[in-house]
Amino acid sequence: YKMSIVSSDDVNAIAHINYVTHASHDLVDDLYEDLMERDHHQAKVKAQKIAKLMSELVQSLSDEI
Numbered sequence: 001y002k003m004s005i006v007s008s009d010d011v012n013a014i015a016h017i018n019y020v021t022h023a024s025h026d027l028v029d030d031l032y033e034d035l036m037e038r039d040h041h042q043a044k045v046k047a048q049k050i051a052k053l054m055s056e057l058v059q060s061l062s063d064e065i
Contacts, residue, residue: 020057024050
């Protein structure tokens, strides 16, 4: 059995990936609930948070290129 060592860069990348995907999943779930409840104000707030999170993701991916 060969144990592989994960670099600190990979650990940080995995943590960031998990943060972004979990945060987006939670926000989209919340948005679904707000839309189903016809809470347009809260749905708009959630949609804005999702857009901000995705914009930050696009920027960080652009920085990597």
